Every structure is written in C-alpha cells, then in structure tokens.
Amino acid sequence: MTTESDPELHAGVFWDQRYRDEAYAFGTEPNDWFRECLEGLPAGRLLLPGEGEGRNAVHAARHGWRVDAFDPSAHGQRKAGLLARQHGVEIDYRCCLLDAFRLEPGVYDALGIIFLHLPSTQRTPAYRHLAKALKPGGVLIAELYSKDQPALGTGGPPDPDKLYSLDCLETDFPDIDFRVARQCRRDIHEGCLHQGPSSVIQLFGHKT
Numbered sequence: 001m002t003t004e005s006d007p008e009l010h011a012g013v014f015w016d017q018r019y020r021d022e023a024y025a026f027g028t029e030p031n032d033w034f035r036e037c038l039e040g041l042p043a044g045r046l047l048l049p050g051e052g053e054g055r056n057a058v059h060a061a062r063h064g065w066r067v068d069a070f071d072p073s074a075h076g077q078r079k080a081g082l083l084a085r086q087h088g089v090e091i092d093y094r095c096c097l098l099d100a101f102r103l104e105p106g107v108y109d110a111l112g113i114i115f116l117h118l119p120s121t122q123r124t125p126a127y128r129h130l131a132k133a134l135k136p137g138g139v140l141i142a143e144l145y146s147k148d149q150p151a152l153g154t155g156g157p158p159d160p161d162k163l164y165s166l167d168c169l170e171t172d173f174p175d176i177d178f179r180v181a182r183q184c185r186r187d188i189h190e191g192c193l194h195q196g197p198s199s200v201i202q203l204f205g206h207k208t
C-alpha cells in the first residue's frame with residue numbers, strides 16, 4: 001500500500017509540482033535516443049512508464065504506434081493530452097504510479113524507459129516487472145543518467161542512489177539480448193531541466 005511517507009508517492013507530488021507550469025519541463029520534442037531507436041522499427045504497441053508530459057508518447061503516436069503511458073503526475077497527464085490533441089493523435093495515458101499500473105504481460109512490441117530513475121531498492125524488481133510487458137522479440141529502449149552525471153550538473157537526480165551503472169542495468173534485464181548497452185557522454189537539450197554535456201547509459205535490445 002502507498003502511504004504519505006512512501007518515496008514513490010513523494011516522487012509523484014514532486015513531479016506534479018514541476019509540471020504545473022505551462023512550459024514543458026523537458027520540451028515537446030522526443031528524447032534523441034528514443035527517437036533514433038524508434039526510427040528503425042515497424043510501428044506496434046508501445047509502453048512508456050514515467051512518461052511525464054508526453055513528449056515521447058506523442059512522437060511515437062505520430063509515427064503510427066499505439067501508445068500506453070503512465071505517470072503519477074496529473075499535470076503531466078493533462079499536458080500530454082494537450083500535446084496529443086495539438087498533433088491530432090491519441091494516447092492512452094494513465095495517472096498512476098508503477099505499482100498501481102495494470103501491466104499486461106507479453107503484449108508490447110516496445111518498452112521505452114526514458115529517465116525513469118528509481119531508488120536502488122525498487123529498481124531491479126520494477127524494471128524486471130516492466131520487461132514482462134514485452135512480447136518475445138519486443139524491443140527495450142532506455143536512456144538513463146549514469147553515476148558520473150552529478151559532476152556535470154546538467155540535469156538528473158542529485159541522489160546517487162537513483163543513478164546507475166551499466167553493469168547494474170544489464171543485470172536488471174536478464175531476458176534482453178542487448179545490441180547496444182553503453183555508457184557515453186552526449187549533449188542533451190531537453191526543455192529547461194536537461195541542458196548540456198551529460199553522462200548517460202543507453203540500452204537497446206530484444207526480449208529473448
């Protein structure tokens with residue numbers, strides 16, 4: 001059960017306050033790695049957990065994907081709906097935390113985990129649970145900040161417990177055959193919250 005002292009609920013309130021303003025905190029364009037990975041794939045069903053204000057969901061829907069997304073922020077849901085309407089597409093966006101989302105196993109062609117940073121006690125079970133949503137052959141796309149990110153000060157959680165190493169992420173997804181699994185530096189320009197040289201982990205692989 002979720003209580004007021006629950007860090008997950010706290011994350012929802014925190015992000016809801018960040019999304020309150022009219023401007024999109026991460027902009028309205030999709031994440032670069034997500035866009036690049038999606039380009040080579042035939043459209044199908046896509047799941048986006050922790051989807052915030054909907055930039056990735058709307059991009060995918062514009063390219064023919066049937067998108068399910070969720071996030072605990074009501075403002076995120078509202079702004080995602082607005083963005084979808086502006087582009088004349090539909091997305092199914094639920095306002096809930098991960099532990100309340102009714103995940104359908106084995107039905108998705110792709111799963112996008114874009115900057116959904118969880119505490120280490122939750123990360124492995126949460127990611128393994130999410131990976132169950134993929135069909136065999138379905139694709140995992142992920143971009144997350146590495147443990148080297150705080151020194152750069154260009155975005156991401158300040159808490160080192162919510163930052164990742166490549167090793168731990170590869171271990172989190174035992175059923176994914178990775179084509180790309182790397183830590184790299186790249187310039188990120190996403191709204192006002194992600195700006196500048198950044199240290200990220202990028203994953204792309206198929207469910208076995």
Ligand SMILES: C[S@@+](CC[C@H](N)C(=O)[O-])C[C@H]1O[C@@H](n2cnc3c(N)ncnc32)[C@H](O)[C@@H]1O
Binds near residue numbers: 016056
């Ligand atoms: C850095 S934002 C990224 C948003 C979006 N993925 C994007 O790339 O624009 C992280 C998001 O994860 C969501 N989040 C944090 N903890 C969560 C949880 N336990 N379940 C679902 N979403 C969560 C937050 O509400 C927030 O919108």
